[in-house]
Amino acid sequence: MKRRDFLKLGGIVAAASAVTPASSLLYAGKTTTSAIKYGLVIDLTKCDGCGECATACRIANNVATSPDNEKINNYWLRIARVKSKFPNSHEQAIPLMCMHCDNAPCVHVCPVKASFVRKDGIVMIDKHRCIGCRYCMIACPYKARSFVFKHNEGFSNPDVPKTMHGVVEKCDFCVTRIDSGRMPVCVESCKKGVMSFGNLFDPESQVSRLISSGKVHRVREDLHLGAKVYYLGL
Amino acid sequence: MKIYWTTINGKSLGMYFLLGVLAILAAAGLYATYAMFSQGHYITGMNNQIPWGLPIVVAIYCIGLSAGSLVLSALSAVFGQKEFKPFARIAVFVAALFLVGSLLSIVLDWGRPDRVMLPFLYLNPRSIFSWNGFLYSSYIFICIVYLWAMFTGRDGWIKPMGILAVCWAVGVHSGTGAIFGFINARELYHSPLASPTFVVAALSSGTALMILIIVSTFKATGRFLDNRLITGLAKLLGSFIMVVLYFVIVEYIVRLYTPSTCEPTRFVLFGGNLYTYIFWVGLILLGSIVPAIILFNPITKNSIPWISFASLLVVIGVFCERLIFVLPGQIFPLNLFPDMEMTSSFMDGQITWYQVSLPEIAQGLGILSIVAILYIIGLKLFALLPTEARHLEHEL
Amino acid sequence: MNKLIAIFVVLIFGVVLLSPFVVNAIRGGMSKGVSKLDIVLPSSGKCIKDKEYMRANHMDLLKKERVKAVRDGVRTNDYSLKNCQTCHQKRDEFCDRCHHFVGVKPECFECHYYPTGKKECKGRE
Numbered sequence: 001m002k003r004r005d006f007l008k009l010g011g012i013v014a015a016a017s018a019v020t021p022a023s024s025l026l027y028a029g030k031t032t033t034s035a036i037k038y039g040l041v042i043d044l045t046k047c048d049g050c051g052e053c054a055t056a057c058r059i060a061n062n063v064a065t066s067p068d069n070e071k072i073n074n075y076w077l078r079i080a081r082v083k084s085k086f087p088n089s090h091e092q093a094i095p096l097m098c099m100h101c102d103n104a105p106c107v108h109v110c111p112v113k114a115s116f117v118r119k120d121g122i123v124m125i126d127k128h129r130c131i132g133c134r135y136c137m138i139a140c141p142y143k144a145r146s147f148v149f150k151h152n153e154g155f156s157n158p159d160v161p162k163t164m165h166g167v168v169e170k171c172d173f174c175v176t177r178i179d180s181g182r183m184p185v186c187v188e189s190c191k192k193g194v195m196s197f198g199n200l201f202d203p204e205s206q207v208s209r210l211i212s213s214g215k216v217h218r219v220r221e222d223l224h225l226g227a228k229v230y231y232l233g234l
Numbered sequence: 235m236k237i238y239w240t241t242i243n244g245k246s247l248g249m250y251f252l253l254g255v256l257a258i259l260a261a262a263g264l265y266a267t268y269a270m271f272s273q274g275h276y277i278t279g280m281n282n283q284i285p286w287g288l289p290i291v292v293a294i295y296c297i298g299l300s301a302g303s304l305v306l307s308a309l310s311a312v313f314g315q316k317e318f319k320p321f322a323r324i325a326v327f328v329a330a331l332f333l334v335g336s337l338l339s340i341v342l343d344w345g346r347p348d349r350v351m352l353p354f355l356y357l358n359p360r361s362i363f364s365w366n367g368f369l370y371s372s373y374i375f376i377c378i379v380y381l382w383a384m385f386t387g388r389d390g391w392i393k394p395m396g397i398l399a400v401c402w403a404v405g406v407h408s409g410t411g412a413i414f415g416f417i418n419a420r421e422l423y424h425s426p427l428a429s430p431t432f433v434v435a436a437l438s439s440g441t442a443l444m445i446l447i448i449v450s451t452f453k454a455t456g457r458f459l460d461n462r463l464i465t466g467l468a469k470l471l472g473s474f475i476m477v478v479l480y481f482v483i484v485e486y487i488v489r490l491y492t493p494s495t496c497e498p499t500r501f502v503l504f505g506g507n508l509y510t511y512i513f514w515v516g517l518i519l520l521g522s523i524v525p526a527i528i529l530f531n532p533i534t535k536n537s538i539p540w541i542s543f544a545s546l547l548v549v550i551g552v553f554c555e556r557l558i559f560v561l562p563g564q565i566f567p568l569n570l571f572p573d574m575e576m577t578s579s580f581m582d583g584q585i586t587w588y589q590v591s592l593p594e595i596a597q598g599l600g601i602l603s604i605v606a607i608l609y610i611i612g613l614k615l616f617a618l619l620p621t622e623a624r625h626l627e628h629e630l
Numbered sequence: 631m632n633k634l635i636a637i638f639v640v641l642i643f644g645v646v647l648l649s650p651f652v653v654n655a656i657r658g659g660m661s662k663g664v665s666k667l668d669i670v671l672p673s674s675g676k677c678i679k680d681k682e683y684m685r686a687n688h689m690d691l692l693k694k695e696r697v698k699a700v701r702d703g704v705r706t707n708d709y710s711l712k713n714c715q716t717c718h719q720k721r722d723e724f725c726d727r728c729h730h731f732v733g734v735k736p737e738c739f740e741c742h743y744y745p746t747g748k749k750e751c752k753g754r755e
Contacts (some may be wrong), residue, residue, distance in 0.1 A: 032703040070579065071281035071586075080578040082571050096570070096578070105419060109351045111363035118703060125702050127741065131352055132345020134285035141419030143568050143582065146282045147345065147625055150274025158743035165274060165740075177524025179705050219570055223418060 023199045032119040038173060039200040039228040040187070041120070041210040047094025049099055056189035057097075062162035064152040074170040075145035077186055094231070095186070095195075098123060098144035098171035102226030104189065106136035106145065115146065121200075121228055124172050133164040141220055142227075145170040157160050173197070200228065237320055239617035244610070253610060255602040263600010267594035268343050275345065278594050282476050283586040284564040288594040289343035292601060295439070295556045296431065297370075297410050299523075299549075301403035303447075305330035305379070306467070309394035320623035323384055324451070326399070327446060328609065329616050330377035335408075335605040338371055343493060343595065362416055366409045367615065373402050385616070401547035407433040414559065421495040422502070432483045438474035440539060440551035442545035447609075450541050451619065457626035458622040461538055468541045472529035475548060479522045481553070485489015498566040502584070509562050510543010512554045561588055654733075671724035677717070678708065689736070711742050722746045725735050 039182055057077040058065060064074040065199060077097040083089045100123045107115045114129040137145045151165045160176050163169040174184040182188070187195040198205035207230075210216060216230040251390040270278060280287040307325035309315040330452035341347045353367045354412060376399050383391035408429040415428025445467050452459040502509050525544035568581050576583030612618060635686040652714060677684055679691075698704040707713045717726040721744040736746075 025325045030704065037705075056419060064274070069276060071283075071581070072276045073579075074282065075580045078574050078578050078580040078581075078582070080570070080582050082574050082576045084574055096582075105417070108358075108360045109363065109417075110359055112349075112356045113358045115355075117699070118701070120703070124700065128696060129349070129352060129356065129702070130346065133343070133350045133363065134345070135342075135361070135413075136563070137282070137285040138423075139417050139419055141568060142570065142579070143283075147275070147285055149276040149281075156704050161743070162742040163741060164737065166271070168345075170497075175703070176705070179703050 001057045003153055011018040027054070034119045035201065036120040037125060037228065038178065038197065039098070039207050039211075039234060040100075040173070040184070041196050041207045041216060041230045043194050043196075043210070044094060044231055044233040048192070049096065051079050051162035053186035053189050053193070053195070054079055055097055056185050057171070059156045059172075060185040061160060062152070063158055063161060064146070064148045064169065066150070069148055071128075072146065072147075072149040074169060075148075076144075094234070096142065096144070096219070097186070097229065098173075099142050099174065099225070099229045104221050104225065104226070105141065106138040109135045109139040111135065118175075122173050122175055122178070123170075124175060125168060125170060127161075127163055127167050127169070130167045130176065132168065134168060138169060141223055141225070147155065235245075238621045239323065240265075240619060240621055241617050242613045242619065243613065244614040245504070246452075253607065254612075256607045259603035260600045260607060262425070262596045263598070263603065266600065267598035269593055270597075277591060279589045279591040281581075281586065283581045284569070284588045286343075286564065288590050288598055289339050289590055291553075291556045291560050292598040293336045293339035293343065294410050294432075294533075294560070295553055296332045296339060296605070297406060298436035298439050298552060298556070299443050300332035300336065300373075300440065301328050301407050301433075301436040302438065303332070303444045303454070304403045304440070305437055306441060306444045307380075308362070308396045308400045311392050311437075312400055317466065317625050318400055320620040321448060322462070323381065323616075323618045324448070326381050327612055327616070328444065328447060329349070329399075329440075330374050331605050331608050332626075333370060333374050333377070333614070334608070337374075337603050338604065339598070339601050342601075349400060362409060362412045366413065367410050369402070369406045373399075373406050377404050390394060403436075404433055407436045414512050414563070419568065420563045421564060421569065422489070422498050425485060425489075427481060427485050428559075431478070431485065434474060434477045434481055435555055438471065438478050439549055441471045441474055442548035442552075443484065444543040445471065446542060446549065448623075451613070452623065455619065457619065458624070460623055460625045463627045464538055464541055464622055465536050467472070468535060468544070469527050471545065471548065472526060472535075475522050475526050475529070476551075478520075478555070479526075482517070494569075494572070498562065499568055502562045509558060509565075513558050514553030515552050516557060520547050521554055522548075525551070552566045564588070667728060669727045671718070672717040672719075675717050678713075692738070711738065711744060715744060720745060720747045 033170050037054055053134055053187065054075070054077050057063065060076075063076050064072075066073050077095055080094045081091050081093055083091040090124075098116075102117065102119060102125045104115070104117060110116075111133065112129050112131055114122065114126045114131070116126065117123050134146070134147055137143075137147060145168050147168050148163045148165050150213060152162045155162060174182075174186075174192060177184060183197050184195075187197045196210060198207040200207055200211070211230055213232075216232050217234040218227045218230055219234070225231045278287060281624060287525075293338070303325045306318065307322045307329070310317070310319040310322050342352055344350075353364060358364045376395065380392070381397050382388075382396040383395050405461070411429035411432030414423040415425050417423040445464060448467075449459065449464060486499060486503065489495040499562075501507075504510065525547045528534045528544040528547075529541050565585055565588060567576075569586065570582070644650075664739075692711065695709040698706075701711070721739065725736075725739075725744065726746075
């Protein structure tokens with residue numbers, strides 16, 4: 001083989017390996033697709049604010065907890081109580097979490113692309129990459145994010161990782177559960193069937209049917225963020 | 235006029251004493267930073283409602299001081315004010331130093347400063363922080379090239395580098411303002427005026443700081459300083475103060491007028507809390523009106539002690555402006571359900587106070603001390619100071 | 631005078647440069663005399679790649695896996711920390727000993743659970 005041909009061949013091999021990275025051949029597992037768009041519908045008419053979802057979430061996701069200092073007690077899911085300013089108004093319990101916006105401000109502001117929207121619409125944090133600048137916490141209009149202020153000790157659920165000191169954490173729709181075909185833990189733990197989770201693109205899914213009833217709203221729709229957590233009876 | 239540049243002697247007792255005090259402060263700041271990372275950031279005043287505290291205020295303040303001092307150097311190189319040439323080197327040097335200080339403050343504020351290179355590896359073009367990482371680091375580089383051109387007497391380089399540096403300074407400041415101004419979620423941040431306000435506040439605080447630095451350095455090293463140079467800078471400072479005041483007034487009147495921002499603005503301006511005092515006393519009265527009176531009053535406007543005092547007030551006033559910019563936007567709760575009352579165990583719907591903690595103060599002072607130490611070492615190593623600063627007319 | 635200053639600065643630089651070794655020596659990292667790498671290997675079974683490859687590249691395999699899992703949701707079991715646990719059941723007998731021996735502190739176990747011989751995972755609340 002002449003030297004010239006050898007170089008040519010090398011170039012072809014290099015180009016081919018650039019087109020199909022070796023890693024893509026190694027993995028046989030299924031990847032996320034944009035044919036699925038996960039969403040959550042919360043039926044507030046059924047919710048009495050018992051807080052079981054919040055407790056289950058805290059345990060299932062190893063959320064950083066500090067019972068002695070509530071200022072740095074982190075929440076992935078919290079129950080807010082909302083009422084109008086007039087007397088004798090009904091107090092509505094509203095579970096709040098990350099709204100998984102399509103145009104997520106946290107993703108826009110992240111300087112390292114640690115926050116990202118997965119193809120199926122879940123907003124996630126790559127905690128291996130997060131530098132802890134907390135710009136996303138400034139940008140999030142829902143206060144969905146918490147900073148881990150000190151070393152997070154112990155696992156309440158060894159199946160999923162916890163978050164290290166100096167990194168931001170938030171609800172990820174229990175992504176490891178979703179990838180293994182299960183429901184988010186808040187949906188599963190609710191005994192009243194307040195929450196339903198599913199594919200928004202699937203017309204047969206319960207979330208699509210609830211949304212098509214036309215009675216759903218999202219929090220701060222005026223911001224045009226494309227949130228994917230819907231509330232029935234907000 | 236020929237200017238002779240020299241280093242300082244730097245062997246007096248006072249100098250060593252000053253360096254010692256600064257070194258202790260810097261060590262305390264570093265220890266405070268170490269404590270934050272070893273014990274946890276819960277020892278700071280920050281919490282999940284207020285994720286940005288004093289370190290960010292110090293960082294953006296340092297950036298402001300940086301650009302303002304750079305403009306002083308550009309006065310002679312770009313705008314043709316030849317009489318300010320004696321300050322050209324020192325101004326650029328201080329500009330670079332304060333940028334180093336601000337970068338230190340930002341990076342040490344991160345939860346994971348060990349990942350400092352990641353913003354350069356994974357640039358996110360939609361993130362203002364990504365832009366700023368690029369702007370800040372290139373700004374230091376431009377300052378160094380500018381200094382190099384001045385030191386090696388490459389006169390052909392000085393004007394282009396000066397123009398570039400001024401443009402870059404405006405970019406750096408607009409970028410810093412945009413960190414806050416682009417945030418749609420928070421009513422007290424979201425404003426197109428944020429960037430211009432940052433630029434003018436930077437000019438005002440930077441000029442004031444340069445007056446203080448020049449007067450004190452020339453006095454401490456026994457160099458002759460022509461009063462007319464300082465009064466010239468003071469005139470400039472007076473006009474900068476008025477522009478800052480105008481921007482602040484416009485900003486707050488618009489916010490008061492708009493129903494969605496009326497409540498948080500009233501909380502800041504008339505709430506009777508700490509921030510009300512910071513705004514009215516710190517920013518408006520002591521930071522703007524009193525210095526303006528001093529700088530425009532015919533009796534005091536030519537007196538160096540009075541000008542120095544006014545500059546000190548402006549430096550403090552602009553710090554108050556930064557505080558009032560960064561903190562109330564987080565202290566006032568996010569408005570998830572407009573016109574409704576909201577409570578939760580996660581501090582929703584309630585005002586959460588930021589209690590500044592000792593480690594944060596120590597860290598901020600430590601970073602400023604590091605800047606000061608670097609400044610003194612720079613004076614010792616490089617010929618930054620002229621032997622004397624005379625007004626041009628002395629020559630004629 | 632300038633020479634003296636230069637020597638002084640170089641000395642300080644040298645001290646700072648050597649400080650990790652000094653600290654380790656004082657703390658006893660060297661005096662313990664870890665001369666033999668006494669990791670506990672599983673009695674049977676074969677690793678997914680040969681020993682030399684794993685020794686040099688296990689972190690790259692894990693990193694590749696983690697990027698795929700986090701970014702694309704590909705959660706195969708091939709090169710994951712969980713899969714390691716099927717054979718190397720105790721972290722302190724395998725991972726930690728070698729990492730201690732070579733003096734690296736990986737961040738994996740700050741977040742990821744890997745059973746150790748001593749303390750078990752504890753529930754909270």
